[in-house]
Amino acid sequence: MSKLISLSEAGGLVRDGQMIALGGNSLSRTPSAFARELARQGRRNLIMIKTAGAYEIDLLCAAGAVAEVRAGYIGYENLFGMAPSYRRGVESGEIRVVEHACYSVIAGLRASAYGLPSQPVSGFDGSDTPASSGFLQAEDPYTGKSVYMIPKIRPDWAVVHVQHADAAGNARIDGGPFEDVLLSRASEGVILTAERIVETKFFEDKPERTNIPGFMVDAVVHLPGGAAPASCYPLYDTDEEAVAAFLGAADSPESLQDHLREWEVSDHRAPEAEISE
Amino acid sequence: MSKLISLSEAGGLVRDGQMIALGGNSLSRTPSAFARELARQGRRNLIMIKTAGAYEIDLLCAAGAVAEVRAGYIGYENLFGMAPSYRRGVESGEIRVVEHACYSVIAGLRASAYGLPSQPVSGFDGSDTPASSGFLQAEDPYTGKSVYMIPKIRPDWAVVHVQHADAAGNARIDGGPFEDVLLSRASEGVILTAERIVETKFFEDKPERTNIPGFMVDAVVHLPGGAAPASCYPLYDTDEEAVAAFLGAADSPESLQDHLREWEVSDHRAPEAEISE
Amino acid sequence: MTLKTESEIQAARDAADQMAVCLARELREGERVFHGVNSPLPMVAIFLAKKLHAPGSVLIEVAGSVDPRPERLPFSTNDPALCQGAAAIFSNADAYDLFARGGVDLMYLGGAQIDKAGRVNMSYIGEPSAPKVRLPGGGGGSVIMEQARRIVIWRVVHDRRTFVEKVDFVTQSGNLARVVTPLAVMEMRDEGLELGSVHPGVSVEEVAGRTGFPLDLGAEIPVTIPPTGDELSALAEIDPEGVRYSEFAALRRVER
């Protein structure tokens, strides 16, 4: 009952208009190849959920795939500055923004993971964010204190790039998990892209290290290098030249197509069903 | 800056009337020796927090140390049945009960860990528990649905028995973590009792496996066998004979003293500052 | 303690086997199922079902493991030995969250008192503010019972102290499908709990007499399908130490 499929098949699971959470954080362990595949397949009207995003959101904005972004931060770090396609989309009114703090994204995901309509979050009193995003308050019944409630965020798909997965969907993350474990609990479906596919025994030997159990996962794509040009600890660093090249090319639709073509071979080289160790 | 202290010193950190959460679950990885030490030191009026407890709660009830229990389940499993001293204390009116589900204990601990006055919990509509325990509802501002809110549970001390700790308080748990990671986040102070004390390098080699970071921990006691007669995976199983002997003796104060004396040597043998590997 | 007669012991063993297979038959292929502390019969039943008709079901259990393959079934259902062979370890909160978002199909629960309306008491006998008996509490049950898709209750005694007109305290209620006892399988219908089947050798009258609320005895009550040869040999294989017998006073391994 293997859940291993190709990147094209996995991209095809996502439908226009769905709510998608891509894992990782900023330029770390980002499911970049999956984002490129959605752009290649011409997906439209996606609602993107993210705490701190960069290339993957910017790329999908450049491709015209995004209708709405709910995020705490979208931008490259200071080396590259703001995310130009995201900026352009928002400033032109093409892309709606639901302004969040990273922690309120987490609260919304927790509401979903905990089976709640909304989740309280501390803070936010001195911010225009809740009013701007329509976050409402409720009164704590014990103290009478008002607390902001973040409505449930239940992505149709969480897409998480991991270092290790098996065909059953068990996944282990090395280094910071960011919000990826929570994403797997909060989302309707889970798609993994993985640097290496291992035997299930790999997980059975250290079950405490399994971040996502297989039964929560719908599909697994074997995708070495799938985070590039973002980094994937400890395997590869951020490819700064490639990020710069993308940013330089992001201004024209033709350049975007060139970028997608340039990465097509490596995105699809997936040595299927090759099991490590 | 070692946090290693003796069991007597660690027991002395707890003051009469404080709220205490002992980790583990049922007869698994229970901080049993710590509970015995509180009984030996004659602690009184404690408020005990637990999802599913057994020997450790029953023992402290037998010792007259407990004023209130907030728990989902207090009892041995079917081999030994109900917890006699807990029963007697509640039935005589000496011990107050705040009836909980395990999940509402978790919700109260989450409120504390998340800096909230209370945390919503799904379910509970068809139960007398919320009314009996004074749990109040709030209206979700988005759906108008009423949700039970569990008031914050912030123990003065979480006491967690772990397989591996270092002198700085980093801790790793093998097998099920139960609620112990959450307890460390929800409590004012954290005391570890540990099967083995290791060098910090042990944690640096696999930092993803560290369940509790040292900066959250106040004290570490080197206490091999500190869960007995409960089990500590994978080191030792539940000592059923010892549980049966305790239950047979629990009816008289003298027998309780015998029980505490019987375990005194092993509870205090702690080979101080002995570093494994 | 009093010594049990050979026939008493055999009767209890038969009842335990019958209950184990009845519980196992409730689990369907591919479902997610949970068992809690103090649940030997459900634990055995789940492994029986996985061996027979539901190999693709996923067990999440209170000791923290997901789909373990233990070498032997422990007597404590919260024993970390149960985690052997699991590919993932869960915190309990993670498991309860799965229930809360509707991700568990089947849960087996115990119950000290059960009434016609399918409400369950695990908390107090008598007046809760001054109880005659303080029971252990519902554990996970008081929220889980509303969250799992289907609840099956098991109880190794079938008497009027268990099946009562009205429970003294509603620890939990909701989503009840069946109650399995040493005498019968009760089904939750619109009218409340009714007899679904009586075990071989048990009369409808005996069950009615030992049930503290009225049962509809108008229709033909079928006899429970006894354990099949396949079920019995699978039982013997997965539970050679007789964990399934440990809930029965007559068969207790550790005497007090």
Added chain:
Amino acid sequence: MTLKTESEIQAARDAADQMAVCLARELREGERVFHGVNSPLPMVAIFLAKKLHAPGSVLIEVAGSVDPRPERLPFSTNDPALCQGAAAIFSNADAYDLFARGGVDLMYLGGAQIDKAGRVNMSYIGEPSAPKVRLPGGGGGSVIMEQARRIVIWRVVHDRRTFVEKVDFVTQSGNLARVVTPLAVMEMRDEGLELGSVHPGVSVEEVAGRTGFPLDLGAEIPVTIPPTGDELSALAEIDPEGVRYSEFAALRRVER
């Protein structure tokens, strides 16, 4: 791009060093401190403080590690290389929870617009519903700023576009202690942001002229203590690659 003159480059390097030591001096021994994405100067400052006066402080950072001891400081402050030598890895939620329950002493935040009342805009320039510029957003800041005990803001430009009468959007506010710029250290007082000190070689008038809200210039404004020899040699040791310079346009490593 235009080539920078030697003196422009040297001035930017001096300002970066001054800012790094000012930020480092804010961290006290034993405190818990957090830095987020896009925070090269705070990251360098924290490691500088840990080397000098705050060795017992605890760094929790956005890449997920607790108190790392990286072999080299990465240019991206969200680089997992930063996690090296850490004894524990955190999820971001775990770190934000620590803030929420009051467990973090000091946080360094950025800010695109800052007003006299100490309110910070990281969201929109212009009308939020039809923005002239969509900024990246506050990240963790919009709740963290109310939760950390002390907030220190750094900003590598000091001009009237940054220090405004009133921010266009309040992304975050609260608990502001100081703002560190290439020209000065501003302090949050009851009256709002005021000049705490000006860096060596900078005139009070220049700062006032480049600040878009009024400053109290009545009292004597001290000069910032310049980087000491110890501070400069420690800086050179912990940050030989010059990560602290990467925020300055004049010193950027990667050109676009």
